[in-house]
Amino acid sequence: MSVHDLTRKLQRKNDSKIVLLVADGLGGLPLQPGGLTELETAQTPNLDALAQRGTLGLSVPVLPGITPGSGPGHLGLFGYDPLEYQIGRGVLEGLGIDFDLGPNDVAIRGNFCSLDAAGNISDRRAGRIGNDIAAPLCEKLDQITIPGVEVFVRHVKEYRLVVVFRGEGLGGDVDDTDPQATGVPPLDPVARTAASEKTVEVARQFLAQAREILKNDHPANFLMLRGIAKRPPIPTFEEVYGTRAAAIAVYPMYRGLARLVGMDVLDAGQTLDDQMARLKQAWSDYDFFFIHFKYTDSTGEDGNFEAKVKRTEELDGCLPKIVALNPTVLIVTGDHSTPSKLRSHSWHPVPTLLAADACRFDGSTSFGEAQCRAGGLGQFEAKYLMPLALAHAGRLEKFGA
Amino acid sequence: MSVHDLTRKLQRKNDSKIVLLVADGLGGLPLQPGGLTELETAQTPNLDALAQRGTLGLSVPVLPGITPGSGPGHLGLFGYDPLEYQIGRGVLEGLGIDFDLGPNDVAIRGNFCSLDAAGNISDRRAGRIGNDIAAPLCEKLDQITIPGVEVFVRHVKEYRLVVVFRGEGLGGDVDDTDPQATGVPPLDPVARTAASEKTVEVARQFLAQAREILKNDHPANFLMLRGIAKRPPIPTFEEVYGTRAAAIAVYPMYRGLARLVGMDVLDAGQTLDDQMARLKQAWSDYDFFFIHFKYTDSTGEDGNFEAKVKRTEELDGCLPKIVALNPTVLIVTGDHSTPSKLRSHSWHPVPTLLAADACRFDGSTSFGEAQCRAGGLGQFEAKYLMPLALAHAGRLEKFGA
Numbered sequence: 171m172s173v174h175d176l177t178r179k180l181q182r183k184n185d186s187k188i189v190l191l192v193a194d195g196l197g198g199l200p201l202q203p204g205g206l207t208e209l210e211t212a213q214t215p216n217l218d219a220l221a222q223r224g225t226l227g228l229s230v231p232v233l234p235g236i237t238p239g240s241g242p243g244h245l246g247l248f249g250y251d252p253l254e255y256q257i258g259r260g261v262l263e264g265l266g267i268d269f270d271l272g273p274n275d276v277a278i279r280g281n282f283c284s285l286d287a288a289g290n291i292s293d294r295r296a297g298r299i300g301n302d303i304a305a306p307l308c309e310k311l312d313q314i315t316i317p318g319v320e321v322f323v324r325h326v327k328e329y330r331l332v333v334v335f336r337g338e339g340l341g342g343d344v345d346d347t348d349p350q351a352t353g354v355p356p357l358d359p360v361a362r363t364a365a366s367e368k369t370v371e372v373a374r375q376f377l378a379q380a381r382e383i384l385k386n387d388h389p390a391n392f393l394m395l396r397g398i399a400k401r402p403p404i405p406t407f408e409e410v411y412g413t414r415a416a417a418i419a420v421y422p423m424y425r426g427l428a429r430l431v432g433m434d435v436l437d438a439g440q441t442l443d444d445q446m447a448r449l450k451q452a453w454s455d456y457d458f459f460f461i462h463f464k465y466t467d468s469t470g471e472d473g474n475f476e477a478k479v480k481r482t483e484e485l486d487g488c489l490p491k492i493v494a495l496n497p498t499v500l501i502v503t504g505d506h507s508t509p510s511k512l513r514s515h516s517w518h519p520v521p522t523l524l525a526a527d528a529c530r531f532d533g534s535t536s537f538g539e540a541q542c543r544a545g546g547l548g549q550f551e552a553k554y555l556m557p558l559a560l561a562h563a564g565r566l567e568k569f570g571a
Numbered sequence: 572m573s574v575h576d577l578t579r580k581l582q583r584k585n586d587s588k589i590v591l592l593v594a595d596g597l598g599g600l601p602l603q604p605g606g607l608t609e610l611e612t613a614q615t616p617n618l619d620a621l622a623q624r625g626t627l628g629l630s631v632p633v634l635p636g637i638t639p640g641s642g643p644g645h646l647g648l649f650g651y652d653p654l655e656y657q658i659g660r661g662v663l664e665g666l667g668i669d670f671d672l673g674p675n676d677v678a679i680r681g682n683f684c685s686l687d688a689a690g691n692i693s694d695r696r697a698g699r700i701g702n703d704i705a706a707p708l709c710e711k712l713d714q715i716t717i718p719g720v721e722v723f724v725r726h727v728k729e730y731r732l733v734v735v736f737r738g739e740g741l742g743g744d745v746d747d748t749d750p751q752a753t754g755v756p757p758l759d760p761v762a763r764t765a766a767s768e769k770t771v772e773v774a775r776q777f778l779a780q781a782r783e784i785l786k787n788d789h790p791a792n793f794l795m796l797r798g799i800a801k802r803p804p805i806p807t808f809e810e811v812y813g814t815r816a817a818a819i820a821v822y823p824m825y826r827g828l829a830r831l832v833g834m835d836v837l838d839a840g841q842t843l844d845d846q847m848a849r850l851k852q853a854w855s856d857y858d859f860f861f862i863h864f865k866y867t868d869s870t871g872e873d874g875n876f877e878a879k880v881k882r883t884e885e886l887d888g889c890l891p892k893i894v895a896l897n898p899t900v901l902i903v904t905g906d907h908s909t910p911s912k913l914r915s916h917s918w919h920p921v922p923t924l925l926a927a928d929a930c931r932f933d934g935s936t937s938f939g940e941a942q943c944r945a946g947g948l949g950q951f952e953a954k955y956l957m958p959l960a961l962a963h964a965g966r967l968e969k970f971g972a
Contacts, residue, residue, distance in 0.1 A: 176634070531603075531605065533941065544944070554634065554636060558636040560636060561918045568640050568915075569637050571641065
């Protein structure tokens with residue numbers, strides 16, 4: 171019996187409000203033994219006050235030692251076991267440009283490449299052409315028609331694009347056509363399952379037309395297909411938790427991940443202030459709000475400890491606006507750690523703060539990794555955050571008599 | 572490989588004695604941030620002394636955020652995964668009146684109801700008739716005979732009763748006959764599986780006779796069947812742990828749960844003193860003793876913080892009598908939390924104390940939620956308590972060479 175089997179069965183409606191504030195890549199590392207992390211260094215009076223009337227813990231995004239991407243990181247926070255619900259790269263790339271992927275869509279990452287006169291790959295990234303060259307090429311490719319399916323081609327960045335085939339009976343189990351080498355021709359698409367034969371046929375037709383369309387566009391005179399995937403069937407938030415959920419996220423990837431689990435994606439504007447205004451405006455329309463803040467991750471990826479500290483303080487500054495709405499449960503956490511010391515996502519457990527009247531307060535005085543380690547939530551798999559949120563909101567019945 | 576696969580394989584006999592003292596609903600909450608829980612408020616010199624020569628932890632009854640009923644709560648403590656062994660409502664109701672359910676029994680919760688002249692339900696609880704009216708009606712229904720099966724009808728309280736069909740080939744997968752509405756007739760029993768068709772036939776005959784017997788007993792002129800269930804096949808304590816186990820519990824529900832896992836159920840009297848006397852008397856006859864104390868839960872359900880504190884102190888007072896018997900392992904825990912602040916069972920992890928010479932002592936000085944949070948057992952799923960108990964009693968061999 172899975173967590174969702176339980177929450178489906180036990181869910182209870184009430185007037186509670188739950189806010190999940192995700193500071194992307196929140197967890198950090200001290201630069202030296204004995205030092206403080208970014209979060210511990212930041213002046214966060216509002217988060218600290220919240221910690222005093224909440225309970226802290228450390229969430230493990232996937233499993234100990236496993237570093238998640240944004241997809242698994244967020245699915246875990248949303249209560250979807252990231253090992254059960256795996257999102258293909260093509261789908262993530264589509265979500266990342268706000269493409270609304272449906273259940274009949276096969277999404278594919280495309281790379282423009284250069285072919286030599288013999289048809290062998292001379293550059294797998296087509297000389298890293300700029301947006302000014304690639305975008306018009308994508309518009310040309312978007313004109314391709316294939317009987318029985320719809321074809322969409324969208325530019326992403328530089329030599330990267332997204333291709334979507336939409337139609338009945340298209341499977342997503344098709345190998346990449348990128349041989350990961352130069353001096354050889356691109357591979358033909360090959361189906362790993364019988365259910366994906368039709369996708370292979372569509373891909374062949376698409377590639378044949380693309381080859382013709384691009385033949386005079388050297389260095390981008392062809393493209394390769396990678397990460398071919400379908401959106402997995404994912405039960406909605408409403409179904410598994412009984413909550414009407416809204417996402418207030420600025421970046422397309424996170425809007426896409428929220429859409430994937432059936433949240434309504436609201437116009438979030440561009441800034442935290444915009445997001446807070448939207449939250450207030452939508453307050454009465456939803457039970458659950460996912461708010462995403464990107465810059466704790468991007469500064470960590472930049473390896474900029476000080477900038478991450480500043481961004482954390484910026485986030486702290488928005489807390490009073492959330493608290494003023496008096497949510498029943500307010501959670502502040504991250505989808506993973508992004509220590510600026512490592513300049514990348516990491517596996518380190520993520521500081522988590524859950525504030526609610528039903529908390530077993532744990533004597534925490536501030537929000538940071540050390541206090542989270544001693545907090546009342548202990549170390550827990552991220553997929554249990556949602557049942558904890560629902561429990562503290564009075565939204566779960568007793569299991570068994 | 573499940574925990575029971577391991578304990579079956581690794582179990583070792585010796586002369587050790589294990590006592591599991593369950594204070595029902597033991598875990599609590601502080602009323603205010605920075606405050607103490609019921610257990611932390613109580614003066615518990617004996618539990619505190621035990622904490623100093625033991626190790627503490629917090630047990631998670633089912634999963635984070637999931638609030639258990641008494642059934643799953645106790646099964647977890649007994650080492651039976653509460654998600655694997657689910658006990659139907661009818662079975663729990665039967666256990667709750669000390670009915671000794673066997674493997675061929677289908678147990679059912681019955682409700683007396685009122686039917687109008689057209690046969691539609693006018694009151695689903697028959698005007699909440701008193702025991703004085705309902706008990707004799709149950710005796711009349713207990714006279715019903717159906718060829719090939721035994722029929723038992725027992726009064727529970729007010730309009731509630733238990734019906735048991737005993738016989739070969741009776742499945743427990745039958746829908747309720749309560750439509751959860753008035754102005755419509757009761758539903759016919761319907762089998763969800765072919766293996767339960769015979770049960771449906773028996774239920775139909777039972778209901779037809781009951782309708783005739785009760786026809787002049789308005790407002791209780793019929794009854795509805797709910798929570799139809801069989802006792803799941805559960806391996807015995809003796810089989811999975813190799814221990815001779817005894818239960819010393821005053822309330823029928825807990826005696827029933829102990830019987831379900833094959834414990835001998837001893838006469839526990841009415842008070843803690845009675846229970847302590849019985850423990851001493853039975854000391855040489857068993858390896859494992861489950862002692863149940865109800866009032867930490869009932870006072871929590873009443874929302875009476877002070878009364879829960881007092882009951883906790885009462886429990887503390889009996890500790891010297893257990894310690895005097897010199898058990899190899901003495902565990903004090905609860906089946907779940909029942910914070911008086913919430914007036915109900917809750918999901919919060921349960922304070923757990925395990926005292927044994929083989930403990931890794933953890934520097935604890937008193938027994939309470941805060942010290943348990945920092946204790947040597949960490950936060951662990953309740954189903955691991957039994958392997959921990961057996962290990963500390965020297966009752967488990969090494970796994971692998």
